[in-house]
Amino acid sequence: MPAPIRLRELIRTIRTARTQAEEREMIQKECAAIRSSFREEDNTYRCRNVAKLLYMHMLGYPAHFGQLECLKLIASQKFTDKRIGYLGAMLLLDERQDVHLLMTNCIKNDLNHSTQYVQGLALCTLGCMGSSEMCRDLAGEVEKLLKTSNSYLRKKAALCAVHVIRKVPELMEMFLPATKNLLNEKNHGVLHTSVVLLTEMCERSPDMLAHFRKVGQLSSSQLVPQLVRILKNLIMSGYSPEHDVSGISDPFLQVRILRLLRILGRNDDDSSEAMNDILAQVATNTETSKNVGNAILYETVLTIMDIKSESGLRVLAINILGRFLLNNDKNIRYVALTSLLKTVQTDHNAVQRHRSTIVDCLKDLDVSIKRRAMELSFALVNGNNVRGMMKELLYFLDSCEPEFKADCASGIFLAAEKYAPSKRWHIDTIMRVLTTAGSYVRDDAVPNLIQLITNSVEMHAYTVQRLYKAILGDYSQQPLVQVASWCIGEYGDLLVSGQCEEEEPIQVTEDEVLDILESVLISNMSASVTRGYALTAIMKLSTRFTCTVNRIKKIVSIYGSSIDVELQQRAVEYNALFKKYDHMRPALLERMPVMEKVTTNGPAEIVQTNGETETAVLETKPPPSGLQPTNQANDLLDLLGGSDITPVIPTAPTSKPASAGGELLDLLGDLNLTGSPVSAPAPQIAQPPFLLDGLISQPLFNDIAAGIPSITAYNKNGLKIDFTFERSNTNPSVTVITIQASNSTELDMTDFVFQAAVPKTFQLQLLSPSSSVIPAFNSGTITQVIKVLNPQKQQLRMRIKLTYNHKGSAMQDLAEVNNFPPQSWQ
């Protein structure tokens, strides 16, 4: 068989291939040749073949059949063989292959080889792909090599030690004694790798970090002063040809040392103090004309910001960043924006000074810079500059790339919410965003906006007029159309009566309004959700408009046979409203009450005072798709973040993230699905279920079947506890018990805590009590709500524990409650 071709020829051949298929063909042919050569166990050419294999592997072709060959090469005595063998091992082998363990012995022998280059090879390979077993076996050898005087080996051993520590953190202590002398070297290679090793140790283990920071040793052997000394030498020393990069001496080492100083100085006053001088020196002495100098300054700034530096130093750092911002070089500006973003939390005022430059960066052509500038701008908006900033940001929104629009829109909404100087300005801003970037607005913004609009009562007319004008021209942007249709539905009467004070009122007839809503319904561009909004809006207008009721009836009945299930359902219900329940229509479709301010994060919490009314702090995320009759039992119980549940069996899935609002809706949805009249929570039924409207001040559990007799559960020592029951008619396994605790003695009972436990087949949830003091002489009561889930319809039993302070002493009592009336659990 002819001698296999050399690697160079192979590369040349592959390069001549003009198509991917041609290349693949060549490579397959060569692979076949290599495989047959391997089978022949040819020692002379093995190294060449493996080299070619590695090249092909790099191009992306499978090369696993070469693994064993690499091992054979490693075992050979020739240096060239070993070199390729180790390289192959690094590229082809890793922990996942079982073969790699065979290498351990070879590496061990080579670590003790007479030639330093072989030792170096072994160290490199171990440091690259050593598995934890290999590292454990060979750590001792590495540590020994870390102490030799040969700097070539020392630096490689240091890097290998880094890898060992990463794989087997427990071995870190083994390397600790060796590190003592590492920084005494002159050789920059050793210095650099030692700093890397120390950095890794400090990052991984807080004990190590404390050890290195420790005061009380001889000052010359302490780490921070040593590092400071080395850094000083680097800066002060004159030109040294072997370490020079564009006029600066070994910038890579400088950057590394600065990073290690950062880790050492973080949250530690003493170390930070020791570093202050050198940091100031570096910051002022480094030349900034070249990129190298800027790289060092960047690292210095990051370090200054992170440690507990004195304020003068911090000002210096921010000024450096400001200078960076004005630089022409894009890289530097990008880097400056990134670091400013990191520091804006802590040094807000200093960054504000550079606001105008940052805003200018919004207009830059570079995508990375624009993104950073946008994030930074949002961080800088505050009450004073909000108008100006918003103008710039809106302009940016107009002209930026689509990938930014969603983030920018959300950011603008947030900022506007926090810092809006006036309601009108706020609404104007929102309108502007909706019209320019309407289709990129996030879904959760729509309910937020609607809630905002409801709250600004005096602006209703103005808002609805502007929205109407906006969608007259163009109704393709879904969020805009959704908000607009909702508003028109709510405030349509204001629109046609032309009552707007803020703006020139426009003359709109009822028919025109219905025209536009109908066209939204018909249009192909409208999403299903949008159509739902439009249909509901039309329905609401039936009470607000006087002359066009028949037209509305017609529209609604058409959609009673729509293919879209959602629309059909609504239309059918509304039809039913027209026909059978016409007397209820005005009440149902009344104007929405003002919604409470919501928190956008966190689960929905409803604080119940006496089980009858609540003030809802609602969550704004709508559930994924309107009406889902989910598991009622769990929903009901998960509704509330029940606080004191000790020693109660905890409710099952307590970690439903932030979708408690959704379940709340599902509850209502279930109440409404049949379209049958429900007594008290009337005005809310016809509303689109994905708006959490009107849950405020509405009795949630004021259900129909309220005829269960109440019992006295406990009556002793003047403390009386009554239970009143309600059954939820949506979920027959749930019983809601309201306890009322009263005190007939002449002294108050304070720190009253009520705890309850139920048998295993039940689940219990205790809500917060109204207070913890029961006033004397029955002048007041504590109420608390308990919800019991009783899926197996067993007889309710409960053990209660009461603790309170009375007449200066702590009282405690246990009791069992067995006299539950059958209607409460059957």
Added chain:
Amino acid sequence: MIKFFLMVNKQGQTRLSRYYEHVEINKRTILEAEVIKNCLSRSKDECSFIEYKDFKLVYRQYAALFIVVGIDQTENEMAVYELIHNFVEVLDKYFSRV
């Protein structure tokens, strides 16, 4: 930490690749193709740092060759930028006429 080091030409052919973390071999080609696409679409005066997935790319163009280094958040981008240049200078010194 440096995640990978690539030398790719303008046509998308990989000339050198070194991965410091394990990446499946088929994913490597995809990664390289995407990376080079990102770099090619940048103009001359745009900055050399691109954010890609969860790491950053630092790239530098030398004639028809792109050298791209993928780094994570802890690394100083400008130092890596210098490193690339240093690497090229070393190659130049060692092999002459790069």
